[in-house]
Amino acid sequence: MNSSLILSITTFVYGAAAFLYIAAWVFHKDALGRIAFRTGVAGVLGNVAGFGLRWAETYQLGIGHAPLSNLYESLVFFALAIAVLYLIVEKKYGHPTIGAVAMPLAFLAMAYASLSPNISDRIQPLLPALKSNWLIAHVITCFIGYAAFAVAFGLSLMFLAKREHDSPQGSGWKMPSPRVLDELTHQMVMLGFLFLTAGIITGAVWANSAWGRYWGWDPKETWSLITWFIYATLLHARLMRGWQGRRAAMFSIAGFGAVLFTYFGVNLLPGLHSYGSM
Incomplete structure (x- = not known):
């Protein structure tokens, strides 16, 4: 399994987390909020795994560098930073309804990176x-x-x-x-x-x-x-x-x-x- 596939799956995990946060907000269901948080954590783990694997793939190609050099890679890291920061805020302050606006932003960043036909996920030399x-x-x-x-x-x-x-x-x-x-x-x-x-x-x-x-x-x-x-x-x-x-x-x-x-x-x-x- 390559990094692009893992990150594409992560996109849908973030999407599921965003949907669950919105549903928990609309229907006032604490259980949905707890599931949304766990789904968000799963998305972060997938994001980290995909980012780390892409870094390793650059070394396999003989051009080893941190995967932060183009629009695709920066969007992947942007989504990760948003999700991690939001989950820390939720854990510290205990306001899961904020996830209804924060987690969709992480999803949109990943969706744009993974699904836009104008953005290449090809690993390139620096x-x-x-x-x-x-x-x-x-x-x-x-x-x-x-x-x-x-x-x-x-x-x-x-x-x-x-x-x-x-x-x-x-x-x-x-x-x-x-x-x-x-x-x-x-x-x-x-x-x-x-x-x-x-x-x-x-x-x-x-x-x-x-x-x-x-x-x-x-x-x-x-x-x-x-x-x-x-x-x-x-x-x-x-x-x-x-x-x-x-x-x-x-x-x-x-x-x-x-x-x-x-x-x-x-x-x-x-x-x-x-x-x-x-």
């Missing part, structure tokens, strides 16, 4: 610019940051839904309170901001090693900086002006839009990061 020990540090930090922003995005959607549909008598949804959703969103944004900052720093060091300059206003670099400023503005506004609630949720959603453009949109533009579209 481009010259990618042959650096900074590859793992840069990509992992960036995508843990992206995953935290993805979870914050899901929490923000839940916050807006809770505010829209809740009433003094309660809507009957087993959702965290707006206060809890707002605080968790803030924590995820802080985590994502720290890792994105680390990703930008390691990327700058890597760029100096590969191209002889720390910063060159490449489209990916520029949009990474724009994304960083959006989340920095949100954190500053919360600290200095007490931004909470709806404004913070809307800003979080806008920030994740910038993340998606940084990840996917700039691949349509010419630049040194164009390998990301492979």
Whole structure:
């Protein structure tokens, strides 16, 4: 069994977990929530196994490197980071309804990687610019940051839904309170901001090693900086002006839009990061 097959199976496991979380939320069934959590853990184990096997396959092909060098591989790691981060949040805070918005994001990342006809799962040699020990540090930090922003995005959607549909008598949804959703969103944004900052720093060091300059206003670099400023503005506004609630949720959603453009949109533009579209 090769890594691509394992990861394709993992896609459907994540899909099953997402469906179970949504069903548990809609029908208020704790038993479904517990099954959903176990299914999510199974998806993570499959994701780790597929990622590790793909890494081993690169050595079998004589081009050994971490499988983080193209769009397919980055999506696989993105899905893994989202799922792991969400399951940690659920285990720590005990709010399984968040899985109804978080686990579908992991599923969509894997589905796009595994099922899109425009993305190849073929293992390829590293481009010259990618042959650096900074590859793992840069990509992992960036995508843990992206995953935290993805979870914050899901929490923000839940916050807006809770505010829209809740009433003094309660809507009957087993959702965290707006206060809890707002605080968790803030924590995820802080985590994502720290890792994105680390990703930008390691990327700058890597760029100096590969191209002889720390910063060159490449489209990916520029949009990474724009994304960083959006989340920095949100954190500053919360600290200095007490931004909470709806404004913070809307800003979080806008920030994740910038993340998606940084990840996917700039691949349509010419630049040194164009390998990301492979």
